Amino acid sequence: MASITLDKVGKIYAGGTRAVGDVSIDIADGEFIVLVGPSGCGKSTLLRMVAGLESISEGTVRIGDRVVNDIEPADRDIAMVFQNYALYPHMSVRQNLAYGLKNRRTPKAEIDKRVAQAAEILQIGPFLDRKPRALSGGQRQRVAMGRAIVREPAAFLFDEPLSNLDAKLRVTMRLEIKELQRRLRTTSIYVTHDQLEAMTLADRLVVLNAGRIEQIGTPLEVYRRPASTFVASFIGSPAMNLISRHAVPHLPGTAHAGTIGIRPEDLAVAPDGPIEMEVLAVEELGAQRLVHGQTGGERLTVTMPSGEPLPEYLRLAYRPGSLHLFEADTGRRID
Amino acid sequence: MKRTLFRNQLLPWLLLAPQLAITFIFFLWPAAQAVRQSFLRQDAFGINTTFVGLSNFKALWNSPEYLNSLQVTAIFAVLVTVLSMGFALLLAVAVDRMIRSTSVYTTLLVWPYAVAPAVAGILWWFIFNPTIGVMPYFLDVIGYDWNHISSKSDAMTLVVIASAWKQISYNFLFFVAGLQSVPASLREAAAIDGAGPVRRFFDITVPLLSPTTFFLLVVNIVYAMFDTFGVIDATTEGGPAQATNILVYKVYFDGFVGQNMGSSAAQSVILMLIVIALTVVQFRYVEKKVAY
Numbered sequence: 001m002a003s004i005t006l007d008k009v010g011k012i013y014a015g016g017t018r019a020v021g022d023v024s025i026d027i028a029d030g031e032f033i034v035l036v037g038p039s040g041c042g043k044s045t046l047l048r049m050v051a052g053l054e055s056i057s058e059g060t061v062r063i064g065d066r067v068v069n070d071i072e073p074a075d076r077d078i079a080m081v082f083q084n085y086a087l088y089p090h091m092s093v094r095q096n097l098a099y100g101l102k103n104r105r106t107p108k109a110e111i112d113k114r115v116a117q118a119a120e121i122l123q124i125g126p127f128l129d130r131k132p133r134a135l136s137g138g139q140r141q142r143v144a145m146g147r148a149i150v151r152e153p154a155a156f157l158f159d160e161p162l163s164n165l166d167a168k169l170r171v172t173m174r175l176e177i178k179e180l181q182r183r184l185r186t187t188s189i190y191v192t193h194d195q196l197e198a199m200t201l202a203d204r205l206v207v208l209n210a211g212r213i214e215q216i217g218t219p220l221e222v223y224r225r226p227a228s229t230f231v232a233s234f235i236g237s238p239a240m241n242l243i244s245r246h247a248v249p250h251l252p253g254t255a256h257a258g259t260i261g262i263r264p265e266d267l268a269v270a271p272d273g274p275i276e277m278e279v280l281a282v283e284e285l286g287a288q289r290l291v292h293g294q295t296g297g298e299r300l301t302v303t304m305p306s307g308e309p310l311p312e313y314l315r316l317a318y319r320p321g322s323l324h325l326f327e328a329d330t331g332r333r334i335d
Numbered sequence: 336m337k338r339t340l341f342r343n344q345l346l347p348w349l350l351l352a353p354q355l356a357i358t359f360i361f362f363l364w365p366a367a368q369a370v371r372q373s374f375l376r377q378d379a380f381g382i383n384t385t386f387v388g389l390s391n392f393k394a395l396w397n398s399p400e401y402l403n404s405l406q407v408t409a410i411f412a413v414l415v416t417v418l419s420m421g422f423a424l425l426l427a428v429a430v431d432r433m434i435r436s437t438s439v440y441t442t443l444l445v446w447p448y449a450v451a452p453a454v455a456g457i458l459w460w461f462i463f464n465p466t467i468g469v470m471p472y473f474l475d476v477i478g479y480d481w482n483h484i485s486s487k488s489d490a491m492t493l494v495v496i497a498s499a500w501k502q503i504s505y506n507f508l509f510f511v512a513g514l515q516s517v518p519a520s521l522r523e524a525a526a527i528d529g530a531g532p533v534r535r536f537f538d539i540t541v542p543l544l545s546p547t548t549f550f551l552l553v554v555n556i557v558y559a560m561f562d563t564f565g566v567i568d569a570t571t572e573g574g575p576a577q578a579t580n581i582l583v584y585k586v587y588f589d590g591f592v593g594q595n596m597g598s599s600a601a602q603s604v605i606l607m608l609i610v611i612a613l614t615v616v617q618f619r620y621v622e623k624k625v626a627y
Contacts, residue, residue, distance in 0.1 A: 053523050074529040086520035090542040099538075100528035147528075 002064035002077070002154035002187060003029045004050065010058030011045050011211075019045045020211040023059070030185040032178075036198035037208035038234070043191045044159055046208070050189060051080050051157050063154055074103075079148035080157040084164065085140045087132040093143050094128040100151050118146040121180070138169050145177070149184065156181070158190040162197065174200060195235050199223070207231050225324075229331040232261045232324060238290055238301050240264075240324070247296030248275055251323070258328020264290065264303040266322035273317030277302070279310050366607065372600035391601035400577060401585070401602070408581040411495060412559035419499035420551055423506030428536070430507075431514040441511060448504035452562060456569030459497035483571065487578035490571045494579050497570060498563045506551050513547035514540065553617045557610065582606055 004027040011020040020042040027033050035043040048054040050061055052073035060067050068076050087096050097118060101111045119125040122142040132140055141161065148156050162170045178201055181188050192198050198205055199219045207214040207222065215227035226232035232240045240261045245254055251274060254260055277293040277300050284306060291302045291310065302316060325334040341347050376387045395401045430440050463470045463483060471481040483489040517540055525535045564583050567573060573580035573588060580588070583606060590599025
């Protein structure tokens with residue numbers, strides 16, 4: 001158990017390319033942090049720097065009260081779950097779980113005990129003597145987590161561990177990871193590009209863009225008060241409508257903003273609403289429908305209950321206090 | 336697999352004909368001749384030929400020279416295989432660790448494979464020539480009197496080095512490909528699991544390379560036993576005192592120099608059986624046993 005502190009961490013590759021810059025995060029003991037961002041935003045690089053698989057070009061990383069910049073991955077007291085699981089194909093599940101303990105000269109009885117415990121927690125007992133290739137995707141995923149928990153490390157690092165699973169299994173495993181972490185209370189850093197995964201798992205989210213932090217906060221904080229247009233468009237599904245103020249010049253209190261954000265669920269049909277939208281397309285989701293349209297040359301999406309066929313034009317009103325205002329040039333939030 | 340259906344029965348046979356002809360003329364027919372000849376005895380002028388049954392094989396079994404040749408071949412094959420595979424793996428690991436100019440080094444290291452065995456033999460014969468060679472000069476400096484013309488062990492060392500050197504390139508290519516197919520994340524996972532570089536190599540890389548290693552083992556044994564004829568012929572000609580007279584060289588020597596066709600044919604039949612056995616081993620086990 002330990003806290004993890006990143007202080008002005010940066011990564012510059014040999015060619016001079018900067019992958020990560022000026023990242024500072026304080027992760028409390030037992031906290032579940034999710035690094036989320038589009039591909040190429042540096043989230044995996046950041047995780048690998050914490051793991052010790054990439055060198056740290058700038059800043060310091062602390063695990064507990066120890067600076068680990070120059071410490072080998074093995075000695076950082078962390079365990080990592082890889083995207084492709086990285087199970088040793090020539091070893092049985094039992095050997096896979098025991099390998100890290102064996103290398104650390106843990107007594108045989110202790111290894112057996114911990115492997116049995118992990119197998120119990122993850123329900124992989126029946127597969128202990130199988131080779132990884134004889135397991136399904138979900139089972140492999142569990143073994144990969146088992147390999148992390150037998151070590152009882154100070155921190156778990158997850159590198160997109162669910163992205164190789166099908167959609168249904170992903171939802172199940174997501175919940176399992178969350179429950180496991182709640183139970184073990186081990187500090188965790190989890191990398192994903194899936195904003196839904198990020199929202200559901202995180203105690204706190206770190207939204208990254210182009211190697212820099214856009215916003216840190218709890219999922220609800222980030223959802224309710226996105227710090228920039230990037231975060232606003234990245235977190236939440238369907239994405240927040242971001243429209244130029246000039247498309248809706250008559251909305252009160254928006255004179256100083258460049259961009260106005262309205263979540264699709266904050267809009268509703270109202271005969272005297274201030275926004276008129278031309279309906280372009282409708283996506284039926286069952287209970288709900290997404291209505292895509294345009295107003296003043298800007299695209300707009302509205303979530304509404306399914307029902308009657310829609311007219312060509314709709315008048316919309318927004319829930320009071322639900323507008324997000326952003327600066328024109330920087331895209332930062334205006335409070 | 337994609338299947339093509341021919342309407343005309345003749346066309347597929349025509350398409351296969353060149354390859355079948357080559358196989359028949361240069362492989363099946365001579366092999367059959369060898370088998371036939373191994374049961375015959377011919378006089379020195381090739382006039383009288385008599386059927387002698389298995390007596391050519393019995394004579395080999397009782398011949399100290401042949402048994403010596405078997406032993407020499409075994410030692411030679413083991414040394415060549417271990418040496419060429421060992422060095423190849425070492426070089427492959429070194430290249431695999433490099434980030435840049437990997438392809439340049441790979442290309443350079445593959446060159447010896449393009450050298451004909453006889454040329455390789457001559458090359459090493461010059462390097463190790465007791466009179467004009469550069470290696471005996473250096474060995475003399477450290478007090479070793481090199482002479483592969485009179486010393487059995489020197490002769491063996493020479494043919495082993497020359498043969499292994501040529502095969503390193505081939506093994507190297509396969510090892511590099513094998514190493515590159517071991518996912519980096521496995522080594523990273525092992526690093527986090529507390530295994531140092533040496534341990535990672537033996538616990539992760541070596542087991543995952545085992546299909547490649549086994550394949551190369553068979554290929555190298557076959558190479559050492561059969562394809563090294565040129566090296567032996569260009570350097571030691573089986574000498575001194577039969578010290579480097581491997582089976583395949585003895586077949587040639589007894590048949591074409593000694594003119595003992597029956598014995599030579601019997602020896603080549605035995606060699607053929609060895610190759611068949613190795614091939615069976617290769618096909619039966621390379622896929623099944625060694626795969627993880």
